[in-house]
Amino acid sequence: MKLKEVKFIMEKRILGKTDFQVSVVGFGGIPAQRLNEEQVLELLTEAYDQGMNFIDTARGYMASEELIGYALEKLGRDKFYLATKSMDKTYKGIIEEFNQSLSFLGTSYIDLYQFHNIKTFKEYDQIMSDYGAYKAVKELKEQGKIKEIGITSHSKEVLDMAIDTGLFNTIQYPYNAVETQGEELFKKAKANNIGVIVMKPLAGGAIGKGEIAIRYILDNPNVSVVIPGMDSISQVLQNARAGIDRRAMTEVEKERLAKEASTLGAEFCRRCGYCLPCPQEIDIPSNFLMEGYYTRYNLQDWAKERYGAMSPKASDCIECGICETKCPYDLPIRKMLKDVVEVFN
Structure with missing residues (x-):
């Protein structure tokens, strides 16, 4: 599929200590696993045409890496900064996962490799142990197979501590109109020149006003890039518009978003899928x-x-x-x- 000359000007921000100038709206790779090769190729072609240059996927997202790899082979690996991640915490295990990622993505290097969903200090200690995953990832970075190292978590406390270590160039954490608890964390990350990647920008699909929800996030100057999941061209266009048309939110838009967020409370599903598979095969x-x-x-x-x-x-x-x-x-x-x-x- 032939790429068009990029005609839209999407805002770019530097991703922390890296020299990556990333589009403020990136392509979240979770929903790709529900599609086929040609559909993912079509989505990433449109994403590039709209000015997106950052892809986030993971070894744990089923077929996502393989499908994205197919698209990158057609479009050109150099068109995107590519981020992936692994939940493995051991030296041997993460090397195996990393090599699988390289194979599926059809690349010789990963721009940003992240430790995925580190839930507790105990898990963090495991990846940092003598036979832990960090040692392996550091070696892969020294070999030029990884450019930058990051960490993702749903625990504010774990990421707060990770920032203090100076060992990570990016953090990834949920942030949206409902979940604003990360704002001080993001401020601290920015002060330490650490890139902030926002996941769950629509609260796992619970927030329906996509463009407004993303504009709300991008109004935070401490955020580097937001990665909404996308499985249709209409979603790509809507999400991209938030990074292209960087006008301030109106009071009416703020009220609409606040009203929707207020209906959710704290007890709602973000559709991250970590609860699956269910032994009874319930989706x-x-x-x-x-x-x-x-x-x-x-x-x-x-x-x-x-x-x-x-x-x-x-x-x-x-x-x-x-x-x-x-x-x-x-x-x-x-x-x-x-x-x-x-x-x-």
Whole structure:
């Protein structure tokens, strides 16, 4: 697929201590796993044409790396800064994961390699131990296979400590109109010249006003790049517009976004997918999504029809609780699935 000459001017920001001049809106790679090769190629072609030059994926995102690798082979590896990550915490394990990433992505190097979803200080200590993952990643960097090292977490405390070490050039953390607890963390990162990558900009799809939600995030000068997941051309265009048309939010837009955010509270699914797979094969995030359509977006008939077609669904939960041990937000998933059943029964 032939690339057009980039005609849109998207704002760029320097990613911390790196020399990467990244588009303020990047391509989040989680939803790519639901698509095929040609669809991902089409999305990344449009993303580039809209001025995006940063891709974030992960070894744990199923087929995402392989699909993105196919697209990069067609478009040219040099068109994007490429970030991926691994949840492995051991020296040997992360080298194996890294080599898999290189193979799937069809590249000889990774621009930004991140330790993925470090939940606790114990996990952090594990990657920093004598036989831990950091030693391996540092060696790969010395070999030129990795340009920069970053860390992602849903724990503000872990990232606060990681900033103090000076060992990471980027952090990745959730931030949106509902979850603003990272603002002081971002300020500290900027003061230490550490790049800030924002995940969950739409609170896992719970916030429907995409362009406004991203503009809200980009109004924070401490944010380097926001990485909304995208699985359609319309999403690419909407998300890119937030980085191209950098006008200030109006009071009306702020009120609309605040009103939507206020309906969510703290107990809502961000659709990160870490709870999966469910032993009963329930698509847990999709059940919560249908409930949201029913209760928040006045789509009762549409949501009820689609929930009814799910098999298995929330009513098939046996309350084993495995999902709750994997949720980075410590959500009471079993209770929330019961609430879904109540809504649709």
